[in-house]
Amino acid sequence: MSRQDQTVAKLNDAGGPAAPSKQRKGRVTATEIAGRKGREPIVCLTAYDAPTAAILDPHCDVILVGDSVGMVVHGLPSTVGVTIEMMILHGRAVMRAATSALVVVDLPFGSYEASPAQAFETASRILGETGAQAVKLESGVHAAETVRFLVDRGVPVMGHVGLRPQAVHVSGFKAKGRTEGERLSIIGEATATDVAGAFAIVVEGVAEDLARELTETVAAPTIGIGASPDCDGQILVTEDMLGMFEWTPKFVKRYADLRDKIDEAVKAYASDVRARRFPEPAQLYRLGASKSAG
Numbered sequence: 284m285s286r287q288d289q290t291v292a293k294l295n296d297a298g299g300p301a302a303p304s305k306q307r308k309g310r311v312t313a314t315e316i317a318g319r320k321g322r323e324p325i326v327c328l329t330a331y332d333a334p335t336a337a338i339l340d341p342h343c344d345v346i347l348v349g350d351s352v353g354m355v356v357h358g359l360p361s362t363v364g365v366t367i368e369m370m371i372l373h374g375r376a377v378m379r380a381a382t383s384a385l386v387v388v389d390l391p392f393g394s395y396e397a398s399p400a401q402a403f404e405t406a407s408r409i410l411g412e413t414g415a416q417a418v419k420l421e422s423g424v425h426a427a428e429t430v431r432f433l434v435d436r437g438v439p440v441m442g443h444v445g446l447r448p449q450a451v452h453v454s455g456f457k458a459k460g461r462t463e464g465e466r467l468s469i470i471g472e473a474t475a476t477d478v479a480g481a482f483a484i485v486v487e488g489v490a491e492d493l494a495r496e497l498t499e500t501v502a503a504p505t506i507g508i509g510a511s512p513d514c515d516g517q518i519l520v521t522e523d524m525l526g527m528f529e530w531t532p533k534f535v536k537r538y539a540d541l542r543d544k545i546d547e548a549v550k551a552y553a554s555d556v557r558a559r560r561f562p563e564p565a566q567l568y569r570l571g572a573s574k575s576a577g
């Protein structure tokens with residue numbers, strides 16, 4: 284065992300951070316994620332731009348270019364207005380910076396529901412134009428044929444059951460699985476997605492015991508968000524866990540308070556500019572100085 288491997292093993296034994304994915308050889312594949320069922324938890328976060336993807340990449344197994352970009356970056360009220368072009372633009376930016384995580388891009392609302400052929404046209408365009416390796420779609424019994432169609436044609440698919448944000452106008456943004464009827468329907472959604480060949484399934488906003496039951500039931504790894512620590516992996520919207528918004532949903536743990544930090548920094552900058560304290564000599568170019576502009 285190399286010294287680096289020993290250090291990593293020690294950190295893991297001590298409950299420290301797991302080996303960052305940069306130490307892997309090559310990019311994580313969808314097949315590898317499918318094989319993680321019941322094993323080391325799968326770490327997933329969202330990214331929509333290159334600098335964020337570069338920070339996430341060494342730590343994450345999966346980076347999702349989620350259609351949450353519509354709400355987080357573009358200020359839309361829901362994911363319903365997100366377009367294929369937006370997903371391609373953000374997918375390309377993420378792919379320029381992420382070299383080891385599996386990059387999954389969401390199929391936006393209206394781009395895949397009409398038929399399996401429509402879904403294949405969208406998925407092949409997104410994979411071809413971004414270089415990402417897999418797509419995610421909001422799934423269930425209604426989408427099982429589409430998932431099978433895509434997988435059979437070489438498109439790795441991540442499913443998404445429970446709270447389905449693209450169905451907000453039918454079922455709202457509330458947690459699911461609190462009635463027997465809802466539980467049965469979500470078990471049906473997850474099972475259909477699994478049997479159709481999804482390599483992993485996002486389980487969003489469901490009662491904890493149901494998320495656990497789903498994880499025990501399906502063969503594909505489950506990726507929880509507002510679900511259960513017993514899922515095979517977890518995902519959050521990065522801006523939520525970094526504290527970029529005043530309000531965050533109950534299931535989000537804030538690992539930083541970037542909104543406050545940015546507010547402080549911008550306040551200090553504004554006050555420096557107004558008082559002519561910025562720029563300082565260190566930030567100025569002077570005649571005859573030999574250093575190149577950096």
Ligand code: KIV
Nearest residue numbers: 329349350351485518
């Ligand atoms: O769009 C998204 O970011 C998502 C995750 C929150 C699962 O679907």
